[in-house]
Amino acid sequence: MENYTILRQFADSWMLLLLFVFFVGVVVWVFRPGSAESHDDSANIPFRHDDKPAQSKEARQ
Structure with missing residues (x-):
């Protein structure tokens, strides 16, 4: 029972503070300034090397 109390107090105080600082x-x-370029690059990964639209099976025949 003593370990539970100690861990509960730690979680309610320091761990909460640590997770809040991590979130911030x-x-x-x-x-941050300048991060928009890297986010835009990541957002466009699915469209790289896309020369033309994919064809359906019916269109290939």
Whole structure:
């Protein structure tokens, strides 16, 4: 029972603070100046090397 109490107090105080700081760090990293270019590049990965639309099986015959 003693371990549960200690871990519960740790989770309610320091772990909560640590996870909040981590969340704020991720938000700051995502919205940092200059990150739009890398996000746009990642968003366009499915469209790379796409010379023409895919054809359906009926159109190939």
